[in-house]
Amino acid sequence: MAYFDVPEIEYTRYSNRQLAAVPLAVLAVALLVLSGSFLVYGTPVPLGMDFAGGTELTVQTTTPADDIPAAFDEEPESVTGTGSENQYIVQFSSADSQALSDQAQEGLESDGDSEIVQAVSSTSASFGQQSQQTAMLGVAIAFVGMSAIVFLLFRTFVPSIAVVISAFSDLVIPLAFMRLAGIPLSLGTVAGLLMLIGYSVDSDILLNNHILRRSGDFYESTHRAMRTGVTMTITSMAAMLVMAVSAYIFGIGLLASIGIILFVGLAADLMNTYMLNLSLLRWYKFEGIRS
Numbered sequence: 204m205a206y207f208d209v210p211e212i213e214y215t216r217y218s219n220r221q222l223a224a225v226p227l228a229v230l231a232v233a234l235l236v237l238s239g240s241f242l243v244y245g246t247p248v249p250l251g252m253d254f255a256g257g258t259e260l261t262v263q264t265t266t267p268a269d270d271i272p273a274a275f276d277e278e279p280e281s282v283t284g285t286g287s288e289n290q291y292i293v294q295f296s297s298a299d300s301q302a303l304s305d306q307a308q309e310g311l312e313s314d315g316d317s318e319i320v321q322a323v324s325s326t327s328a329s330f331g332q333q334s335q336q337t338a339m340l341g342v343a344i345a346f347v348g349m350s351a352i353v354f355l356l357f358r359t360f361v362p363s364i365a366v367v368i369s370a371f372s373d374l375v376i377p378l379a380f381m382r383l384a385g386i387p388l389s390l391g392t393v394a395g396l397l398m399l400i401g402y403s404v405d406s407d408i409l410l411n412n413h414i415l416r417r418s419g420d421f422y423e424s425t426h427r428a429m430r431t432g433v434t435m436t437i438t439s440m441a442a443m444l445v446m447a448v449s450a451y452i453f454g455i456g457l458l459a460s461i462g463i464i465l466f467v468g469l470a471a472d473l474m475n476t477y478m479l480n481l482s483l484l485r486w487y488k489f490e491g492i493r494s
Contacts, residue, residue, distance in 0.1 A: 209433050211426050214481070222482035226475050230372045233379035240382045248378055251387035254335035256328035258300045260293045261285065261321040264311040274310025275303060286454035289314045290321070300325040338393045345397055346370070349404055356408070362415060365483035366407040369475040373403040376471040377464050386460045395461040399468040402439065406432045406476045414484050421488055429477060440469045 214222070237247040252259055257280065266274065268291060271282050280294040295303055304320050311319050326334075349370060354363045374396060386392065413428035414421060447462025 209426070209429050211422070212429075212477075214422060214425065214485070219482040219486045222478045222485075226372060226479040229471070229474070230375060233372075233375045236379040236382055237375065248381045249385060249387045250331075250335065251389035251392070252294060252324075252326055252331070253389045254331045254338070255296065256298050256326045256331035258295045258298055258303050258323065258325045260295075260300075260303060260307055260323055261290065262293060262307055262311060262319055263290050263314045263317050263321050264307075264319055265289055265314050266312045271311065275306045277303070283456055284454045292456075298325050298327050334390070335388075338390060342374075342393065342396060342400075345400055346374070349400055353404065353408070357411060357415070359487075361483055361487040362411050365480045365487075366404065366411065368483075369407050369472070369480045370400055370403040372475045372479070373399050373468055373472045377468040380467045381464065384463075386464065389457070389460075391457040392460055392464055395464045396468075398465060399472070402436070402465075402469060403472050403475070406436060406472055407480050410476055410480060411484065414488065421485065425477075425481065432476065433473065436469050436473055440466055443469065 241247045262271070264271070268282050268284065271291060271293060272279050275293075275295070277295055277297050280296055281292075282294075283292050284290065285292055293307075297303065300323050304323055307320050313319055350363075350367045353366045357363045357366075377396065377399065380386075381388065381392070409432050410425070410428045413424040417424055417427075419427070443462045443465040445462075447459045447466060450456070450458035450462060
C-alpha cells in the first residue's frame with residue numbers, strides 16, 4: 204500500500220490543552236451556528252423536500268431559467284439545470300402538484316414537440332415530518348450503536364469517550380456547514396452523514412489500536428497510525444472533491460451536496476483525530492493511568 208509522506212509532528216511542543224483547544228473551539232462555533240439557526244428558523248439545518256414537503260417539477264422548456272419563476276403563482280424554492288439542454292428542476296414548498304403542473308404548461312414555452320412537464324414528484328408536509336423523524340432516529344441509532352461497540356472494544360472510559368467525542372464533532376461540523384452553505388437536509392445528505400460516522404470511527408480506532416495495543420513508543424505509534432490514517436482520509440477527501448465538482452458540472456445537485464459534505468466532514472475528522480483524540484489518549488497514557 205502506498206503512503207503519503209506524513210512528517211513526524213513534534214507533539215511534545217504542545218500541551219494537551221493546546222492540542223484540544225482548536226477542535227473544541229471549532230465544535231463550539233458549530234454548535235453556536237446550529238443553535239442560532241434553530242432559534243431563528245425553527246430547524247438547525249435547512250430541510251429539503253424529503254422532510255419539509257413540497258413539489259418538484261422537471262420541465263423541458265426554452266424559457267430562460269431566470270424567467271421560469273414568473274410562470275408560477277408561487278415563488279419557486281429553486282430552479283436548477285439537470286445537465287440536459289433546456290431541462291430544469293423547479294422545486295416548490297407547496298404540495299399542490301396539479302396546480303403547479305398546469306401553471307407550467309400554460310406559462311412556459313414548449314421545447315419542440317416534447318411535453319413541458321417531464322416529471323412530477325410531491326411530498327406532503329405530514330409525510331415529510333415522518334420521514335424526518337425516521338431519518339433522525341436512524342442517525343441516533345447508528346451513533347449509539349457505534350458508541351456501544353467502541354466501549355466494548357476498549358472497555359476503558361477515556362479512549363472510548365475520545366472516539367465518541369470525535370465522531371460527534373465530525374457530525375456537528377458538517378451540519379453547521381450545511382446551514383452556512385444553504386445545503387438542505389435530505390435523505391441523500393443523511394446517508395452522507397451516516398457514512399461520516401463510519402469514516403470517523405475507522406480513523407479513531409486505528410489511532411487507538413496503534414497507541415494502546417501495539418508495541419512501541421507513544422509518538423512512534425502515533426506516526427505509524429498517521430501514515431495509514433492520513434493516507435486513507437486524504438485519498439477519500441480527494442475522491443469526494445472530484446465527485447462534488449463533477450456532479451456540479453453535470454447538474455447533479457444531490458451528489459454534489461453529498462460530496463462536499465463528506466469532504467468537509469473528513470477534513471474535520473483529520474483535525475479531531477490527530478488533535479482532540481490524540482490529546483485525550485496522551486493524557487490517559489501519561490497522566491490518567493496511575494500505578
